[in-house]
Amino acid sequence: MAFLNALFTAALDNNLVFAQLIGMVSVILIAARPQDSWRFGVMIAIATAVAGALGWPLYTQVLQPWGVAYLAPLAYVLVSWTAIVVIATVLGAGKTVAERERLLRTCPIIACNAAVLAVSLGNAAAAETLTWDAALGSSLGAGLGVLLAVVLFAFVRDRIDERLVPAALRGLPITLVTASLMALAFTGVAGIAGGLFV
Numbered sequence: 001m002a003f004l005n006a007l008f009t010a011a012l013d014n015n016l017v018f019a020q021l022i023g024m025v026s027v028i029l030i031a032a033r034p035q036d037s038w039r040f041g042v043m044i045a046i047a048t049a050v051a052g053a054l055g056w057p058l059y060t061q062v063l064q065p066w067g068v069a070y071l072a073p074l075a076y077v078l079v080s081w082t083a084i085v086v087i088a089t090v091l092g093a094g095k096t097v098a099e100r101e102r103l104l105r106t107c108p109i110i111a112c113n114a115a116v117l118a119v120s121l122g123n124a125a126a127a128e129t130l131t132w133d134a135a136l137g138s139s140l141g142a143g144l145g146v147l148l149a150v151v152l153f154a155f156v157r158d159r160i161d162e163r164l165v166p167a168a169l170r171g172l173p174i175t176l177v178t179a180s181l182m183a184l185a186f187t188g189v190a191g192i193a194g195g196l197f198v
Contacts, residue, residue, distance in 0.1 A: 003137035010119075010141030016048075017149035018179075018186035022118045026110075027153045028175055037154035039091060040106070044150065045143035046087050047116050051080035052139025055120035060127050069124070076120040081111035119143075153182060 016022045026044065055076050063069045084107045092100035110116065119142040123135045130138075157178055165174050 002131060003133040006134045006137030007141035007144075010138045011145040011148065012186070012189065014142075015145040015149060015186050016118055016142055017146055017153075018183040020118070021183065023113055023116075023146060023149075024179060026113055027150050028172075028179065034151075034154040034158045037151050039103075040110075041147040041150035043084060043087050043091070043106070044110050044113060044116065045147035047080045047084045047110055047113070047143075048119050048146055049140045049143035050083040051076050051116050052119035052123055052142060053136050054079050054083075056123045056127065056130070056132065056135035056139075059120075059124040064127065072124055073117060073121065076117055077111055080116045080120075081107060084111050149182075153179065156182065 010016075014020060017024055017027050023044075026040075055072070058075055058079065059069065059072055063072055063075065085104070088100075088103040088107055092103045095103075119139055123130060123138060157175060160174060160178065162170055162174075169177065
């Protein structure tokens with residue numbers, strides 16, 4: 001039950017992008033091309049889940065006992081970067097050289113994304129009271145929540161007809177208005193998912 005509760009709470013109630021506004025930059029950057037949102041969202045979701053799932057035992061079994069907990073952010077970046085390179089290599093199989101290079105160029109950006117680091121650091125901060133299954137559920141849920149946010153925002157942003165938007169609001173202003181309305185929608189359902197498995 002702790003796993004499911006952490007999974008749904010992290011994905012819907014405490015969505016990193018809309019409820020906590022962490023990682024919003026990546027969502028805004030990818031909003032122009034919905035066809036890339038799935039690939040980018042999957043890469044960020046897997047990086048978030050892997051960094052969180054591997055970061056918790058790394059912190060509790062290695063960094064904390066050895067007294068080098070201050071190296072946690074660097075360790076999380078390295079873990080997530082390794083996972084992202086493997087994912088990009090798999091996704092790039094059978095693609096052209098230019099597409100593979102474009103995928104590999106995004107690896108450092110995704111690995112250092114605020115959302116990827118936030119899950120790992122959040123799990124480390126709660127390491128005293130968090131169990132492995134709750135940390136795993138939180139990591140997977142945060143990854144799914146980021147994927148949901150990236151894809152939803154890209155498709156909503158694509159449906160906005162720029163010709164109908166006043167000239168002063170075109171571009172970044174309408175993107176920020178759209179993001180704030182989606183954040184409001186996610187905040188409106190806060191508390192529902194976390195209470196399902198109590």
